[in-house]
Amino acid sequence: MEFRYSNKVKQMKPSIIRELLKQMSDPQLISFAGGNPAADSFPADAIRKFSDELLATDPVGMLQYSVTEGYGPLRKAARDYANRQWPVVSDADDLIITSGSQQIIEFMTKLLCNEGDVIAVEEPAFLGAYNSMCSFGARLAGVPLEADGVNLEALEQVFRDQKPKFFYCIPNFQNPTGYTTSLEKRKAICELAVRYGVPVLEDDPYGALRISGEAIPPIKHFDTTGAVVYAGSFSKVLCPGMRLAFCAGQPDLIGKMVVAKQGSDVHTNVWAQRVCERILTQTDMDAHLARLQDIYRDKANYMMAEMDAKLAGRMTYIKPEGGMFIWATLPEAVDTDAFVKKCLEHKLAVVPGSAFYTTDAPCRSVRLNFSTPSKEQIAQGVEIMDKVLRELGA
Numbered sequence: 001m002e003f004r005y006s007n008k009v010k011q012m013k014p015s016i017i018r019e020l021l022k023q024m025s026d027p028q029l030i031s032f033a034g035g036n037p038a039a040d041s042f043p044a045d046a047i048r049k050f051s052d053e054l055l056a057t058d059p060v061g062m063l064q065y066s067v068t069e070g071y072g073p074l075r076k077a078a079r080d081y082a083n084r085q086w087p088v089v090s091d092a093d094d095l096i097i098t099s100g101s102q103q104i105i106e107f108m109t110k111l112l113c114n115e116g117d118v119i120a121v122e123e124p125a126f127l128g129a130y131n132s133m134c135s136f137g138a139r140l141a142g143v144p145l146e147a148d149g150v151n152l153e154a155l156e157q158v159f160r161d162q163k164p165k166f167f168y169c170i171p172n173f174q175n176p177t178g179y180t181t182s183l184e185k186r187k188a189i190c191e192l193a194v195r196y197g198v199p200v201l202e203d204d205p206y207g208a209l210r211i212s213g214e215a216i217p218p219i220k221h222f223d224t225t226g227a228v229v230y231a232g233s234f235s236k237v238l239c240p241g242m243r244l245a246f247c248a249g250q251p252d253l254i255g256k257m258v259v260a261k262q263g264s265d266v267h268t269n270v271w272a273q274r275v276c277e278r279i280l281t282q283t284d285m286d287a288h289l290a291r292l293q294d295i296y297r298d299k300a301n302y303m304m305a306e307m308d309a310k311l312a313g314r315m316t317y318i319k320p321e322g323g324m325f326i327w328a329t330l331p332e333a334v335d336t337d338a339f340v341k342k343c344l345e346h347k348l349a350v351v352p353g354s355a356f357y358t359t360d361a362p363c364r365s366v367r368l369n370f371s372t373p374s375k376e377q378i379a380q381g382v383e384i385m386d387k388v389l390r391e392l393g394a
C-alpha cells in the first residue's frame, strides 16, 4: 500500500538522535547522543512502595478513568513544587497535568496555530519541539540563541515583523546548548511579550538540575498579565517513563488545553499521577533534587575536566550551569559531519548541531550528553574525540 502522507508530515525532520539510537543495540557503542536521565537517578524504591500501597488500598481509583485536567491533589502538589523557590504559578493561573511536556508543546501549537502561522523559536533548540510544531503546519522563525539567552534585537524584529503566535524558549540549561538565559533577558522577554502581544511558552524540564551558579527565577515569575505559559516536567527529576508534566497559565488557555486533551488521550496515566503525588508530598524532594544535582555535577565536571585535558584549544564550549548537555564547537578546519561519522566508526555517538536548527545552515557544534554515560565511558568517549580530531588533522 502506498500511503499518501499529509503535507504536515512531509515537513517533519526525522530525528537524527533516533537514527543514532538505532545503533545503540551495539554493546560496544558509547553514547553521548541521548538525553536520558542517569539510570541511578530514579526514585525506584519510592515508586514501588507508593504504587503497592495505592493499589492495595484504592485499586479502583488507581485503575479507573479519571478527569482530563489531572488528579486534583497532584495539580495542587505540582503547583507547590513549581513555587518552591519563587512564586511561579499564581492564584490567577490554572494548571493541567499532561503526558510529558512534549504534549504541552503540541497543545500550544494545536490551539494557537493555523497552517502557515509563525512560531518564534530559539535557534538552536529542542528538535522534538520543532517537529511537533511543524506537524501542525506552523512555520518556524528561528531567533539566534546566545550564551546568555536569545538575541533580543532579533526577537523584537520577529515579534514586530512576523507576528508569531507564540515564542518557544528553554531558559534553563537549554537543550541542546546548555545555555542559561540571564535575569535581564528573562525580564526583557516578558516585557517584549506584553508589548507585542506574543505569548511565551517557557519550557523548563531542566530547571531543578542546577549544578553551579546562582538560581534565577523563571520568566513566568515576572509575568503579571498571563503572557507566559509555563511547562514543567517530572521526566528529568523523577523519571521519563511516568510521562508526567504540568502546564500553568491563564485559565481560558488551560481550559482549551483540557478540551484538546479530551480529544487526544482523555487524561494522563492515573496510576503514575497518584504515585507522583505521594512522592511530591511524602518524600523529601529537596534531598532528592540535591542528590540528582550531585550526580550530574560529578559527571559534568568529569567530562569537562577530560575535555580540558585532552581537547583544549581544539574543542571549545561554554560551561553549562546545569542540565544534561555540553555544546562543543569544532575547529573551523574540521567538517562536522565527517567528525560525527568518524566518531561512530570508533563507536562513539554524538549529535551534530545541525539537527537542532530550523534550516540546513552548516553548524560546527556537536551536542554531548553527560547524564547517561558512566565516567569510564566519558573518559573513553573523550579519547575517541581526541583520536578523531587528530585523524581529521586538528
Ligand SMILES: Cc1ncc(COP(=O)(O)O)c(C=O)c1O
Residues within 6 Å of the ligand: 035, 099, 100, 101, 102, 103, 126, 128, 170, 175, 203, 205, 233, 234, 235, 240, 243, 244, 245
Ligand atoms: C527542552 C525539552 N522540552 C521537552 C522535552 C520533553 O520532555 P517530556 O515530554 O519527557 O516531559 C524534552 C525532552 O528531552 C526537552 O529536552
